[in-house]
Amino acid sequence: MPICPLVGRSPSALALCPPVRARSKTNDLTGSIELAGGAMSFLRNCEIYGEGESADYLYKVVSGAVRTCRFLGDGRRHIGAFYLPGDIFGLEANDEHQLSAEAISDSTIVVAKRSALITLAACESDIVRQLWTSTAQELERVQHHMLLLVKSAQERVASFLMEMAERLPMTEAMELPMSRQDIADYLGLTIETVSRSLTRLQTRAAIALPTSRRIVVRNRAALSRLNA
Amino acid sequence: MPICPLVGRSPSALALCPPVRARSKTNDLTGSIELAGGAMSFLRNCEIYGEGESADYLYKVVSGAVRTCRFLGDGRRHIGAFYLPGDIFGLEANDEHQLSAEAISDSTIVVAKRSALITLAACESDIVRQLWTSTAQELERVQHHMLLLVKSAQERVASFLMEMAERLPMTEAMELPMSRQDIADYLGLTIETVSRSLTRLQTRAAIALPTSRRIVVRNRAALSRLNA
DNA sequence: CGGCGGCTTGATCGGTCTCAAGTACGGTGG
DNA sequence: CCACCGTACTTGAGACCGATCAAGCCGCCG
Numbered sequence: 170m171p172i173c174p175l176v177g178r179s180p181s182a183l184a185l186c187p188p189v190r191a192r193s194k195t196n197d198l199t200g201s202i203e204l205a206g207g208a209m210s211f212l213r214n215c216e217i218y219g220e221g222e223s224a225d226y227l228y229k230v231v232s233g234a235v236r237t238c239r240f241l242g243d244g245r246r247h248i249g250a251f252y253l254p255g256d257i258f259g260l261e262a263n264d265e266h267q268l269s270a271e272a273i274s275d276s277t278i279v280v281a282k283r284s285a286l287i288t289l290a291a292c293e294s295d296i297v298r299q300l301w302t303s304t305a306q307e308l309e310r311v312q313h314h315m316l317l318l319v320k321s322a323q324e325r326v327a328s329f330l331m332e333m334a335e336r337l338p339m340t341e342a343m344e345l346p347m348s349r350q351d352i353a354d355y356l357g358l359t360i361e362t363v364s365r366s367l368t369r370l371q372t373r374a375a376i377a378l379p380t381s382r383r384i385v386v387r388n389r390a391a392l393s394r395l396n397a
Numbered sequence: 398m399p400i401c402p403l404v405g406r407s408p409s410a411l412a413l414c415p416p417v418r419a420r421s422k423t424n425d426l427t428g429s430i431e432l433a434g435g436a437m438s439f440l441r442n443c444e445i446y447g448e449g450e451s452a453d454y455l456y457k458v459v460s461g462a463v464r465t466c467r468f469l470g471d472g473r474r475h476i477g478a479f480y481l482p483g484d485i486f487g488l489e490a491n492d493e494h495q496l497s498a499e500a501i502s503d504s505t506i507v508v509a510k511r512s513a514l515i516t517l518a519a520c521e522s523d524i525v526r527q528l529w530t531s532t533a534q535e536l537e538r539v540q541h542h543m544l545l546l547v548k549s550a551q552e553r554v555a556s557f558l559m560e561m562a563e564r565l566p567m568t569e570a571m572e573l574p575m576s577r578q579d580i581a582d583y584l585g586l587t588i589e590t591v592s593r594s595l596t597r598l599q600t601r602a603a604i605a606l607p608t609s610r611r612i613v614v615r616n617r618a619a620l621s622r623l624n625a
Numbered sequence: 626c627g628g629c630g631g632c633t634t635g636a637t638c639g640g641t642c643t644c645a646a647g648t649a650c651g652g653t654g655g
Numbered sequence: 656c657c658a659c660c661g662t663a664c665t666t667g668a669g670a671c672c673g674a675t676c677a678a679g680c681c682g683c684c685g
Contacts, residue, residue: 239544241544241547241548242624245547247543247544247547249540249543260533260536261533261537262530262533262534262536262537263537267537267540268540294522294525297522297525297526297529298525300529301525301528301529301532302490304529304532304533304536305488305489305490305532306490307536308488308490308532308535308536308539309489309490309491309495311536311539311540311543312477312495312496312539314543315475315477315539315542315543315546316467316469316475318543318546318547318585319469319473319475319546319585320469321672321673322672322673348631348632349631349632349633350631357546357547358673358674359673359674359675360631360632360633361632361633361634361673361674361675362672362673362674364632364633364634365633365634365673367633368633368634380682381631381632381633381681381682396470549640549641550640550641576663576664577663577664577665578663586641586642587641587642587643588663588664588665589641589642589643589664589665589666590640590641590642592664592665592666593641593665593666595665596665596666608649608650609649609650609663609664609665610663
């Protein structure tokens with residue numbers, strides 16, 4: 170894991186980017202978070218928060234991409250989620266983060282103090298409802314991810330591609346922000362197996378790989394057929 | 398899958414058991430649910446709700462045990478969770494159930510109309526907060542389960558045993574309500590692998606198996622050492 | 626040009642699945 | 656009481672998928 174010459178490690182650090190109003194309407198909290206917080210920049214591979222730290226803040230991706238991850242005892246890494254622009258992360262059941270969060274690429278993140286939102290919620294009761302909604306969405310995402318993990322390697326990679334095809338801005342091809350290692354840890358596979366699955370999908374003409382991070386979905390039906 | 402000579406399939410069916418006040422304090426919703434709903438009985442292997450049905454109700458286990466599950470395209474079954482007395486289930490991100498729920502053993506379940514709770518929430522704003530808390534707990538549980546699924550078979554079974562040891566009433570030994578097939582589908586393994594893992598734990602003196610459903614944890618440290 | 630990191634490809638190993646018996650237990654009927 | 660049965664569980668042998676180990680390849684940057 171590379172060293173992080175990071176810009177802001179703690180949420181009190183200098184905000185390098187002005188808040189950007191997102192066009193995404195996926196989450197109602199969006200506005201509230203931006204009201205309550207400031208924007209920060211994180212360099213590639215920098216930690217945004219650590220596993221076990223107290224979950225005092227909520228985060229929203231403005232640009233870039235974020236992974237949440239956790240190391241198992243034997244050094245293996247598990248990635249719980251990828252967050253793309255518009256996504257909210259940092260929601261926890263307890264006051265402690267279960268996984269740590271890291272920037273996958275240079276990213277701008279809006280940070281809001283959780284307690285500030287709760288205070289806001291006292292006046293506008295809708296905020297609690299919105300926090301609940303966001304948590305429920307996260308729950309659904311994790312449930313879906315759980316289903317992934319009981320499938321075969323080929324199925325997992327196909328599912329991953331379909332997920333990304335929905336979430337990434339797509340013009341013909343999509344540009345993956347994450348490395349093969351990230352994908353492997355997300356899917357519970359090795360990089361070799363991920364790579365082989367991708368080339369196999371390519372030879373079957375389901376996808377094309379102009380470059381290793383750029384993927385064209387040629388046959389969406391073939392992909393979904395692999396989803397078990 | 399056996400046929401279900403079930404007592405109540407829809408929440409409007411006759412409640413055979415009077416509401417029982419639970420001593421569990423694991424969830425604040427507990428009281429509200431019981432206020433808003435009535436108790437029902439479900440026989441072993443009966444469906445409580447189906448995948449895709451609208452999620453109009455919340456449920457609380459009074460006695461017995463419940464599994465939520467989903468069938469994959471090729472017939473494999475995935476179990477998302479086991480719910481024991483005191484647990485709340487049926488919370489969803491959307492208005493549709495992602496998985497179906499079935500009674501593992503004859504069970505008594507308290508059912509509350511979701512809309513009734515939301516109405517209640519209009520007066521007592523705490524209810525929304527409690528719904529949020531329950532959802533967050535569920536999220537944490539699923540995250541934990543996700544971590545399970547990337548471990549080895551031996552680790553998964555050991556983790557499962559430790560989870561059950563915490564949740565089941567224990568006096569020396571614990572009595573599992575679920576079958577080996579249930580465990581296998583919960584852990585993403587086959588019954589044979591589950592069985593082999595258990596006997597291996599027994600030969601290593603980590604557990605004892607007086608009967609197949611009754612398990613004594615002999616060496617908790619040995620189990621947790623296997624958790625990776 | 627050389628070197629390095631990220632990715633692909635190949636050969637082998639091992640863990641889990643699959644298929645197939647064998648065993649323990651509970652219930653039912655004689 | 657036992658004989659019988661069906662279900663749930665265990666155990667064994669072999670196949671297969673994905674991990675591991677080990678080269679090679681590619682793009683990028685100095």
